Amino acid sequence: MSFYLTIGAADPIELRAQSEALRASCRRMMLHTVQPYFEMRQALLSSWPLGMDLLGREHILHTSALTTMMPWLQEDLADPAGHYWGYNKETGGLCVFDPFDEQRFTNANIAVLAHSGAGKSYAAASVVLSGYTRGIGAIVIDPEAEYAGLIRELGGTYLKLATGSGHAINALDPLLFAADPDEPNDQLNDVLDLIGLMCGRLDEVERAQVEASIRSVLGASEGIPVLGDIWRELERTQSGSRVSTILHRWVTGDLGRMFSAPTNVDLGAAVVGFNVRDLSEELIPPAFLILANWLWAALRRERRARHLLIDEVGLLLEHEPVRRFLIRLARRIRKYGGSLILVSQNPGDFFETKDGAVLATNPSILLLGSQKHSEAVKLQKAFNLTDRQVNYLETADRGDFLLVAGPNRAPIHVMAPPWMDELIVRSRGH
Template sequence: MSRRARLGRAGRDASRLVGPALFTPSLHVAADHVQVGGVCAATLLVSGYPREVATGWLEPLLAYPGRLDVAWHLQPTPAAVGAARLRRQRGRLESGRRLAAAAGRLDDPEIDAAADDAADLAGRLARGEARLFTTGLYLTVHADSVGELAEDVERVTALAHSLLLTVHPARYRMLAGWATTLPLAEDLLQATRTMDTAAVAAGFPFTSADVALPDPLRPGAAPVVYGPNLSSTGVVAHDRWAGANYNSVTLATSGAGKSYLTKIDVVRSLAQGVEAHVIDPEDEYAPLATAVGGTQLSLGAPGVRLNPLDLPAHGRSDPELLTRRILFAHTFIATLAGSPVEDPVGRAALDRALLAAYAHAGISQDPATWDRPAPLLADVTAALQAEPAGQQLARLLAPFVTGSHRGLFDGPTTSTPTGHLVIYSLRALPEELRAAGTLLVLDAIWRQVADPTRRRRRLVVVDEAWLLMAHPAGARFLVRLAKAARKWWAGLALVTQDSGDLLGTDEGRAIIANAATKLLLRQDGSAAAAVQAACGLSDGETAALLAARPGDALLVAAGRRALFRAQASPREHELITTDPVDLARRHTHPATAAEVGPVHTEARRPLTPADDADPL
């Protein structure tokens, strides 16, 4: 028997492709490798795939630092052929399930998952939402010697296993495997698998898991680098100012690193010329404000007051300015009282009391009177006491006018902080005033944002937004800000650890819908389904968030997703960390404080969705 006959059909096809080189000393064929022109090569064929994958999931193979040829053969399957194969496969799976049930055996989870996937695929094929492809994925590793080749094959195999790919060496078919990975469009191994359009698109070689950087020539481009991409070798940089709107929502459980990521966003936005206003419930931003020359206003501290009835100076040209302030006062007083004024008679009494308080201060609908000092909350309470329908509300406001909580409202506004970074600290406020204080600060910020004479990019951060979302009036105010922020070149960034409460209300869902940027960190299992539905996540992405380490986050923006790790420089980490271990170490060893490294520096890992059987 001739040598060509011994090679079999695959060898004959390979010899046809490589031509006379098969019989030259430059080509040596062994069971586990081939040697071509002095370079050794071994081919691995992929026989198993993960069930859930992210966009660009083959990027780690394409970015392998050694010489690795990745060949992906695609052949469209006719619709009639694909439908017939799918029916047969569904029949086999369902028959196996029924036989197992009749024999009293436990259900096989892999068969159940495959049957469900096959049923879903059949429905999408029937509706014309997908097509089928016959695919074959092959990896050829190259090295200068047989020993080096064996080591490289082990490394590539380990990398493939980390992606939940099952690979096998093409033993005794290395020549056919080597020829299959040449740019000749010939699949001589025929280790194929059927995939649908979505699966093929996710692994397409020109698709990357990285978020594309904005055009540097575009005016106003301000990308913020968040950290290394966990699904590729790149970094994740995002420009919120290039989106449909500039709002963002950060959802995470306690201790997942949401405040750490938010501070990274703030400090790097400042470097892009963005003016930042932060509502800080726990006084976490004070070191950052001190380091960058920002200003801080501590509500609840002695002598610090904000008058909710102030008229903004820049709105003097608005004929409805006084009416708008009275409407805000309705919202603020409802939040202060703990519940909205539902009684129409009570609302009318409150409206009359507000008009009377402004009239007593000499302010009317005439713009010439708007420069006069605004009335105080005590004036409104006195007007309410003069009306029988308003006396109950006046009693509810008494603690904030004459009682123990009067410090924030018992005088005119002391100061309106300005600057490139303004921190409004709520730590000194009692719990009963947190929601009202947050609303009051948001109003003060908005008066600066809506000033047409000082229009610029501004980022308004509301940390622990659940404090305000728990009150209906405050939640409605946030929704209005989220919808109007873009008109004034501002972005509203909401940060909360109560994902379920936010998504369980109409206002919360409206805020999510008006946020072009979503940053998701580790999620609680009870809220995972709601977050998945609201953000359009896949099962694999949801599983990654449930198992995420502190600092791991998923960016969802403009149809692009990227799993990354929030990472700060040593100096940034020193300013933004609240880790008690780091703070105690710095207090004990102040000389080495500058040497403290980033808190999030663990090794990166690729997205690893669950494995499953092939539905076809």
């Protein structure tokens, strides 16, 4: 095939400037251009719609290379009934599609990966808001307390999970373990995992002792058990042991009021947010596990389309049980109509472990934003990006993302409509 570009200008200086600009942008697309010196007339005529090629500079090309030269031939993701994502930077077309479309995607999960300040939270919030306009609710785990205003403006519930906030989730809430014929009902192991996280690992002997206590507490039929009951049982049989000493902290005082008391929060509202900013570092993994387990149970109880947004998930991936939980969630949430949105500023977090890589590759939809070279190369390997796409990531501005949606890949700019932009920006107090 032959590909000729003709430019016109009012005078030679402008012509030179334009031709330089055109060649520069061709170089960026890895296109090597040649100027037809002494054949200008043939070249000009060849580029007119006369149906003749007087230059005859033919090349054999891959069709994939060919399409990059004709961006206007790219298929836009345009499904009027879908979420609004932004506009395609190559075609200018709007990017609208439904992440819950089961024919197109194997799941509705979304990963947003970009470095700090690249506009990840903004992009995630705009997805949630787009969903909201279509009647799709959301649960937001908010480690930076930046979604409060937005959730309140939508009439949702915003809960602060921190010592002294008065909100409680019973770690042994029976709802967490509601029988589900398709899910192995493994309350014992879940509670063991949880206590392991609280105590920083259990050795074989401790595991056996804790297991015995859990069994006897869960076995007793009267009332709804709380974590304090397990501690009491442990204290009765293994008084003063390491586990019982550490667990004591979790069942008394502020911590006890938060995790060892009857659940008093409800997921009734369409949009619910959990502020976990003020949880201290050591509390995050166990608190997250309780919260996540409870959310999971809530999702299963009532099947409907909704987003579950976890911002800054990187911090959580360090902890093995949390990682395992997230994988389980990512794999099964589709069945309950949900869409997991994971946001992380360090894609390396994902690729350092096998579990992490599963999490990064599970979502059908990716928004890859501005990256450092080393990170971009990791993404290239994981997602088969072309050199040009890697280059795009390295030079992306704030709000620019490479959208990978099933087989489609498009450079988009997340541009929320004015009302949405105002809501996002105002609610975050910028």
